[in-house]
Amino acid sequence: MLPPTSLGRRLLQGSGLLSVSAAGRDAALIILTRSCRMFAYGASSLVLALFFAALGFPDARIGAFMTLTLLGDVALSLALSLIADRAGRRRTLLFGSALMVVSGAVFALCENFWVLLAAAVVGVISATGGDFGPFRAIEESMLAELTGPDTRADVLVWYVTLASLATAIGTEASGRIVEALRARDGWTLLSAYHGVFGLYVVAGVVNMACAAMLSARCELRWSGEGERGQGPETEPLLRGDAENGDGKEEPKSRRSWAARISPETLTVVGPLVFLLMLDSYSDGMTSFSLTTYFMDTKFRLSKSALGDIISASYLLASLSNIFAGPLARSIGLVRTMVFTHVPSSMAVLLFPLAPSVPLMVALLLVRLGLNNMDQGPRAALIAAVVRPAERTAVLGIISMLRTLASAAGPTMTGLLAGGDRFWIAFVVAGALRLVYDFGLFIMFLNVKLYKHEKQEESEAQQA
CATH class of the missing domain: 1.20.1250.20 (MFS general substrate transporter like domains)
Incomplete structure (x- = not known):
């Protein structure tokens, strides 16, 4: 066991590995x-x-x-x-x-x-x-x-x-x-x-x-299931769904098999879904395969060189994700998502304007190195603003809509590329990503987080 003040323990805590262990x-x-x-x-x-x-x-x-x-x-x-x-x-x-x-x-x-x-x-x-x-x-x-x-x-x-x-x-x-x-x-x-x-x-x-x-x-803990486990995350959820007005558990036969999403959650999640779809659509317009195709058509790079560039970009993207956790603890979830994504978005917007291979590769590394740092904080943000009993359904719906938006992106890029305007796809995608970034910052910076968990923890203590 590492001493509480040891360098090893501080490194583990800073990297988030202690949280994984806990x-x-x-x-x-x-x-x-x-x-x-x-x-x-x-x-x-x-x-x-x-x-x-x-x-x-x-x-x-x-x-x-x-x-x-x-x-x-x-x-x-x-x-x-x-x-x-x-x-x-x-x-x-x-x-x-x-x-x-x-x-x-x-x-x-x-x-x-x-x-x-x-x-x-x-x-x-x-x-x-x-x-x-x-x-x-x-x-x-x-x-x-x-x-x-x-x-x-x-x-x-x-x-x-x-x-x-x-x-x-x-x-x-x-x-x-x-x-x-x-x-x-x-x-x-x-x-x-x-x-x-x-x-x-x-x-x-x-x-x-x-x-x-x-x-x-x-598993999600429903009211009346007996022991609930530890912490607010395993407290009884959606009492209005699982219990009747007298505080008694509803018969299982009256429960819907499909999850129901409350109007309050829709009010918060609706704008977020729109912004995430905008981001996914722009990512689809400039997917990695389309990006490498653009580089190949502009500079006629060898396939081995393209492979080396993409491999290095993927590795950088994987390693940079490690810093998202400490950054989120330091400046918050929304700031982490926005501050890491804005440079990536700017790199997409400027990408087709690069006059040389080294500069284009540098922009690609900035884009991919920072592009995925918002994934963990994004999932944590959704979990923080959604009722625990609605998380799975909300995450599933968001995933579906983002996938469909991303699938629509390449069609627009194909039309632009066919008209010898391939570069416009990157400019438009970068601009849309910036709309996502600043929209997220304006609309969600001051949103109250964890209120459902705090409410359930308070109710559990009173019980």
Whole structure:
């Protein structure tokens, strides 16, 4: 055990690792679950389009597959996030992980387009490497349940940081695995791709095991369920929903399976959702693939140089996330989100104006290095302004709307690029991101945080 004043302990506290440790075994399992899943997502996203090309599918089918897979993941994510608190968060994660195993097994064994499409739409396959499935909203809600206001941002930051690192490692490992398998006797390029999806199955099994090991502390505590656990996060929630006017618990048959969001929450979350959709739309307009395409068309960089630049950017983005937790403790959630995002937005706006490769790379590093530092604080902010019993549903709805907004962005960029006005997409995206930044600062800087948790803690003490 480190002495209270030791340098090691101060470093652990400053980095937020003490907060992760204090959150307990369940929080560690959730972080491990997502890191393992994002490793699999990163690995599969690298080879997915190549896999279809090796099977001889036309580009139109590949594009349709990507779109339908995204829509299927969004629909599944929304449906499960709306019922997770009633059906059981652990049970919902277990079900989603089982779908991941089934989808991975189909891709590891089958080559029929329609079978693969059905497995991807109904199951869980990440076509882009993003976490669009039914997991993230539930996991973030569980982490909010396991933490208090003082430690929540730190835990969520490490949840994001380790997942980002796992994605980068998965992408890097996938290419090496394919080459290693191809070098073995009897292995073709296509069978090597199948082998990568075998890893996807393994990741799904690990997710199932972790979900099965989670304790009841991860579940939302309804009134009348007996022992409530420790801290305000596990107090009875939505009394008006779970109890009648006499303070007695409502029969379970009268409870709705789908989560209900109060008008008060909609008033607070509505403007935030609009701003987040604006940010996601602008990110879609200048996605990493479109950004590298623009760099290639402007300066004709070698593919190896592009790969090195993007790899360095991903690594910088992962490492910079570590500082989001300490910064949030020092200046607050909203200030952290805005002050780290504004330079990133400016880098997007100025990106097409760079006259040389070094300056363009510098702007890209600023953009990606700071771009994700708002993710952990953003989840903590949503948890701080939303009723605990509504968190899972709200996070799921926000994730769905942000995904749809992001998917619409590339269409506008495609129209601009086709008219030889590719650079305008970056200027417009940067401007929209700045609208998001300053809108967030103006509208949410003085919003009262944690009022629902404080109210429930006070009621619990009076009881």
